[in-house]
Amino acid sequence: MEIPAGLWYNAIFLRHSQRKYSGEVPEEHVTTRIEKVCAEFSPFPGVRSILVREPANDVFKGAVGQYFFKVTEAPYYIAFIGDTNAPNVHASAGYIGEGVILEATTLGLNTCWVGGFFKRESVMKQIDIKDNEQILAISPIGYSKEEADRVGNSAKKYRRKDLAELIISQESKKGKWISPALEAARVAPSAANRQPWRFQIGEDSITVSSSSKREGFGVSRRLDCGIAMLHLELDALVNGIKGSWEFLKYPQVAKYNIT
Ligand SMILES: Cc1cc2nc3c(=O)[nH]c(=O)nc-3n(C[C@H](O)[C@H](O)[C@H](O)COP(=O)(O)O)c2cc1C
Incomplete structure (x- = not known):
């Protein structure tokens, strides 16, 4: 499917992680649209997203700390599934999953990437996966319990690293599209807000690298x-810059070459 760049780009700045839901079930046309995007947004092989139209009662786990409150009363959730034999499965899952999350945001739904604190065995009671597949992450979808935290109402501020900390090399200062694209990538969500992305700026390209090989x-x-790759590309697209991703080996993740 063609990326709805304008809508998803705007959604970048409306999204935040929401963990307390009202239990309210989204209307049918909303869930149908999410299912369509899950089915059709698949630019890379080996990963897929599924909408689970059942409450995630025994799925989310809690933990103490700033970043890991337990998700409660989500009416539905999305599972992001990867083929463990597929190359680039993790980066592809982040990219594709964030597309679904930004679509949900566009539709007024709250979300929260959850990669660590959920019970895989409970999800596997609600969906079928193949032997070579793994549930890499999930996200609740629904409406925030607090009106003030609903999409469009929330004034939550992103706590993120400065761009200067994230740029590890800069070959060229020519491309006007580069700074805004990096700005959109910078505000991406990450597990425990660790922001592992680092950037190498080329003549007509940006390479995204990872700060460490460790999982965490x-x-x-x-x-x-x-996730940051999709944000970067969305900003480029709204500025009329098209390109394509070339996956790379650690510590690099992928390079966006403009066409
Ligand atoms: C891949 C990934 C995994 C995450 N896992 C969890 C999780 O297990 N539990 C949780 O409460 N939040 C989780 N988060 C949410 C992050 O804590 C959150 O995105 C980050 O603190 C930035 O806040 P924001 O999303 O509101 O901008 C995860 C985020 C990402 C991107």
């Missing part, structure tokens, strides 16, 4: 980087 919280940093 049971989530690959490459998955976080995949």
Whole structure:
């Protein structure tokens, strides 16, 4: 499917992680649209998203700390599933999953990437996966319990690293599209807000690298980087810059070459 760049780009700045839901079930046309995007947004092989139209009663786990409150009263959730034999599975899952999350945001739904604190065995009672597949992450969808935290109402501020900390090399200062694209990537969500993405700026390209090979919280940093990749591309697209992704080996994740 063609990326709805304008809508998803706007959704970048409306999304935040929401953990307390009202239990209210989204209307049929909303869930149908989510299912369509789950089915059709698949630019990379080996990953897929499924909408689970059942409450995630025994799925989310809690933990103490700033980033890991237990998700409660979500009417539905989305599962992000990867083929463990597929190359680039984590980065692809982040990229594709964030597309579904930004679509949900566009539809007024709250979300929250959850990579560590959920029970895989409970999800597997609600969906079928193949032997070679793994549930890499899930996200509740629904409406925030607090009106003030609903999409469009919330004034939550992102706590993120400065761009200067994230740029590891800069070959060229020519491309006007580069700074805004990096700005959109910078505000991406990541597990425990660790922001593992690093950027190398080329003549007509941006390379996204990962700060470490370690997983941490049971989530690959490459998955976080995949989320940042989509943000970067959305900004480029709204500025009329088209390109394509070339996956690379660690510590690099992928390079966006403009066409
Ligand atoms: C891949 C991934 C996994 C995450 N896992 C969890 C999790 O297990 N539990 C949780 O409460 N939040 C989780 N988060 C949410 C992050 O804590 C959150 O995105 C980050 O703190 C930034 O806040 P924001 O999403 O509101 O911008 C995860 C986020 C990402 C991207």
